[in-house]
Amino acid sequence: MKNVKKVLGGLSLVLLLGLIVGCGSGKDASSSDSGKSADPIQKIKDAGVIKVGVKEDVPNFGYMNPDTNKNEGMEPDLARLIAKELTGSEDNVEFVGVTAKTRGPLLDNGELDMVIATFTINDERKKTYNFTTPYYTDExxxxxxxxxxxxxxxxxxxxxxxxxxxxxxxxxxxxxxxxxxxxxxxxxxxxxxxxxxxxxxxxxxxxxxxxxxxxxxxxxxxxxxxxxxxPQEYGIATKKSNEKLNEKLDELINKWKKDGTLDEIYKKWHLD
CATH class of the missing domain: 3.40.190.10 (Periplasmic binding protein-like II)
Incomplete structure (x- = not known):
């Protein structure tokens, strides 16, 4: 009987230690995962693709060409340049068609990394989203x-x-x-x-x-x-929590303004 108690006691101790170690390991794994997801740029690099909301009914800006079944316009072109910077290839873009009504909710629920869809910057919207410096100004x-x-x-x-x-x-x-x-x-x-x-x-x-x-x-x-x-200023929108991603996108837009890249895109789509 004493031997049985000793065995049971030993098993209980092993199980207790296992639970402690297991909980500790789970905490470490969780911390590691949260640290990884906290960096939106690294998350995009890990995924190997950027998910971008674009218009599909605005010729020259964002248009789904029914003949080629491809997204065309200055904003898809801008998305492809961003994909090249963040993932190494212009092809690593997943386009999602949005409207003025759906672009915000799709960004809110995490289905999109960013929205490049004639999204006008104003003070009210800046309370909810990050916006880059304007990449185009209209009226x-x-x-x-x-x-x-x-x-x-x-x-x-x-x-x-x-x-x-x-x-x-x-x-x-x-x-x-x-x-x-x-x-x-x-x-x-x-x-x-x-x-x-x-x-x-x-x-x-x-x-x-x-x-x-x-x-x-x-x-x-x-x-x-x-x-x-x-005057209507268009900016790239990201979730308010993705400040690091917004900073990177802002850096790219300013660079492309200075080196003439944006001017070339304007000319290509007759927006100059």
């Missing part, structure tokens, strides 16, 4: 039907303006209208192609967004008014 304008003979912003007084959902355009229009002593009605739709269709079918009187975006939707029956307002 808001209006696409109208040529036959309607609109000449400037004031000629659109009382008209219905089409804007994309969740964009900053409507707020800017409201401010501009107040400054000019006029008013607009609005129709909010989910995408730029939908807005162009609404303009063509005369459900709206003007399609309003940044002028460079509008250039992709001009045809022989439409024109962009000369009037523009509210």
């Amino acid at each position: 808001i304008g209006f696409l109208v039907r040529t036959a309607d003979k609109f000449t400037n912003i004031k000629s659109l007084d009382g008209k219905t303006i089409g804007v994309v959902q969740s964009a900053t355009t409507k707020d800017a229009l409201e401010k501009q209208a107040k400054d000019l002593g006029i008013s607009f009605n609005y129709q909010e739709l989910g995408s730029y192609p939908e807005l162009k269709t609404a303009l063509t079918s005369k459900r709206i009187d003007a399609f309003s967004v940044d002028k460079s975006i509008l250039t992709g939707y001009v045809d022989d029956k439409t024109e962009i008014l000369k009037d523009g307002f509210s």
Whole structure:
């Protein structure tokens, strides 16, 4: 009986020591893993790919070419340059199509490393996301039907303006209208192609967004008014916690501004 107690006591001691060692090992492993994930740049290098949110309906900026099934435009090109810097190859990019409504949530839930999708920098958004220095500056304008003979912003007084959902355009229009002593009605739709269709079918009187975006939707029956307002600065957005990644991206944008790389991309996509 005594021998049995000794054996059981010995086993209990072994099990206790095993639990202590096991817990200690688990803590070390957890610390190691958290240390690894704390560096977003290293995480990208380990994965060997960057996940980037881009527009797929904005010719020249971000467009899914149905003939080649490839993402084209200045923003996908910018993403490829970043991939080369961070992973060694321009091909190491996973593009995810986003809209003004989905780009924030997809960044929030970790499905994207960054968003390069005509994301306008403003003070309210900077409370939620990191933004790099602007890689492009534009202004808001209006696409109208040529036959309607609109000449400037004031000629659109009382008209219905089409804007994309969740964009900053409507707020800017409201401010501009107040400054000019006029008013607009609005129709909010989910995408730029939908807005162009609404303009063509005369459900709206003007399609309003940044002028460079509008250039992709001009045809022989439409024109962009000369009037523009509210400068729009586009930046690369990352999660607020990814400060190190933002610093690296900011460094790259500033370098490409100075060495002419961005100018070459502008010219390639007729954005100069």
